[in-house]
Amino acid sequence: MTQSHDQHTEHIAVDDPIIEVRDASVTYDEGTSYVLDGVSLDLGRGEILGVVGESGSGKSMLASALLDAVPDPGLLSGTIEYHPDSGAATDILELDTEDLRALRWEEISMVFQGAMSSFNPTMSLRKHFVETLEAHDEDVEAGMDRAHELLEDLYLEPDRVLSSYPHELSGGMQQRALIALSLVLEPEVLVMDEPTAALDLLMQRSILLLLDDLKEKYDLTMLFITHDLPLVAALADRMAIMYAFRLIEIGQTEEIINHAAHPYTRALLNSTPNLDAPLEEMRPIEGQSPAPINMPDGCAYHPRCPLAEDQCRTEVPDFHIVAGDHGSACFNWRESYDEIELVHLDDGERAIPEGDRQ
Template sequence: MVIDQRPDDQVYSVDDPIVEIRDAAVTYDEGDSYVLDHVSLDLERGEILGIVGESGSGKSMLASSLLDAVPSPGRLTGEITYYPEDDDPVDVLGLGNDELRSLRWADISMVFQGAMNSFNPTMDLRTHFEETLRAHDADLDAGLERAAELLRDLHLEPERVLGSYPHELSGGMQQRALIALSLVLEPDVLVMDEPTAALDLLMQRSIQLLLADLQEKYTLTMVFITHDLPLVAGLADRMAIMYAFRLVEIGETRDIVENPGHPYTRALLNSTPNLDAPLSEMRPIEGQSPAPVTMPSGCTYHPRCPLATEECRTEVPDYHEVGAGHGSACYHWQESADEVPLVYEESLDNVVGGEGR
C-alpha cells in the first residue's frame, strides 16, 4: 500500500481495489450539516475491513454511501467506483434506480443491525428468499439450493429455518438467516452494519467465526462496521477508525492495535471493556463527540484531546505515515504514545494474538 497524494486529501490505495471511495460527503440542511465529511478509502478485493467508531461517528452513513442508499433528504457527493472482476468499472453514484436495485443485492449486499426489523413478519423465510431471487430474475431452484447451503454453513437447519416465520427464530438465528439472505445472489462485497450488536457475547463470537469461514469459502470482500474494536480485531485484515464523520486512522489490524497513532484510537482502546484487564484500568473518553450542527474547526477531536495545540484547533490535519500502509490524521501522532499510553497492552495483544487474520 502507498499514500496517494491528492490536492485535497490522502488515500491509502491498494493493489487490487474492488471499491474506491473518493471525497464522499453526506450533507443535510442544504449542505450546512455534514454526517460524512469528505471520506476517501480503498477496499481491497478479498479483504475484511473493520470500520470502528463511537455511535454517531458516521459509520452507518459510510455503509449506506457504498450502496448509494443515503436516506432522504441527505445528499451524497463524491465518487464511488465498483470494480467487478471481469467487467468494466461501475460509477455507483451515476446509476439509475433499476441499476441500483440490481447492484445492491447482486454485487454489493448489506446486513443491517437488528435482523427482526429487516424481515417482513407476515412472511416465512422461504418466501423472503424466493422474492429476493425473483426480483433479480435469478433461477429459483438453484437459488434455494444455494440458500440451503448457506444456512448449513451458518449452522442452521435449512428446512426448519425456511419454513419458519421470523418471530419463531431466536435473535442469533434471525441474524444468521439474514446473512444467508444477503449472500444468496452471490455478491462480491458484503457490508455489515453492527450485525451482532443486539446479541450476547457468545453469539457475537460465534457469528464472527462463521463470517471468517464464509469469507474464505466464497472469496468475499467484507466491510464490518462496529463500535466494538476487540470484536472486529479478531476478524479484520485492516481497520479504519472514524471520529466525527471523518476517517482519522487506517492500517493493518495488528498495527492499529499495537501502535495506534491517533490519540482517539488510543483512547478508544483504553475505554474498551476487556476480560483480561481489571475494570479499574478502563479509561472512559472525557467529553462528547460533536453533533453535525456543532462541528469544531480544525481537527474535530481537539476539544477532547490532551495533545491539542492551536494548529489542531484551526487546521484539518493530513495523514501522517505511522508505518507501512498505516496512516493517522494527527499532527502529534509521534507524541501520542507518551501522552496517551495504552493501559493494558498485553491484554490488547491477546485480541489479535493467534486469532487475527
C-alpha cells in the same frame, strides 16, 4: 462554531481495490450539516475491513453511501467506484435506478443491525428468499439450493428455518438467516452494519467465526461496521477508525492495536474493557463527540484531546503516513506514543521499534 471541510483526500491505497471511495460526503440542511465528511478509502478485494467508531461517528452513513442509499433529503457527493472481477469499473453514484437495483444484492449486499426489522413479519423465511431471487430474475430452484447450503454453513437447519416466520426464530437464528439471505445472489462484497449489536457476547463470537469461514469458502470481501473495537479486531484484516464523520486512522489490525497513532484511537483502546488489561485500568474518554450542527473548527477531536495545540483548533489535519500502510489524521501522532500509553500492552510492547515509525 463553524465546520471546516478542507481536509485533503489523501488515502492509503491497496494493491487490488474492489471499491474505491474518494471524498465521499453526505450533507443535510442544504449542505450546512455534514454526517459524512470527505472520506476516502480503499476496500481491498478479499479483505475484511473493520470500520470502528462511537455512535454517531458516521459509520452507518458510510455503509449507506457505498450503496448510494443515503436517506432523503441527504445529499451524497464524491466518487465511489466498484471494480468487478471482470469488466470496467462502475461509478456507483452515476448508476440509473435499474442498474443500481441490480448492483445491490447481486454485487454488493448489506446486513443491517437487528434482523427482525429487516424481515417482513407476515412472510415465511422461504418467501423472503424466493422473492429476492425472483426480483433479480434468478433461477429460483438453483437459488434455493444455494439457500439451503448457506443456512447449513451457518449451522441452521434449512427446512425448519425456511418454513418459519421471523418471530419463530431466536435473535441469533434470525441474524444468521439474514446473512444467508444477503449471500443468496452470490455478491462479491458484503457490508455489515453492526450485525451483532443486539446479540449476547457468545452469539457475537459465534457469528464472527462463521463469517470468517464464509469469507474463505465464498471468496467474499467484507466491510464490518461496529462500535466494538475488540469484536472486529478478532475478524478484520485492517481497521478504519472514524470520529465525527471523518476517517481519522487506518491500518493493519495488529498495527492499530499495538501502535495506534491517533489520540482518539488510543483513547478508544484504553476505554475498552475486554482487550487484555484489568477492568480497573480502563480509562473512559472524557467529553462527547460533536453533533453535526455544532462541529468545532480544526480537528474535530481537539476539545477532548490532551495533546491539542493551536494548530489543532484551526486546521483540519491531513493523513500522515505512520508506517507502511498505516495512516493517521493527526498533527501530533508522534507525541501520542509517549503521552498516551496503551494500557493493554506491557512495558516492552509499548516501546516503538527504532526506524519502524516514520
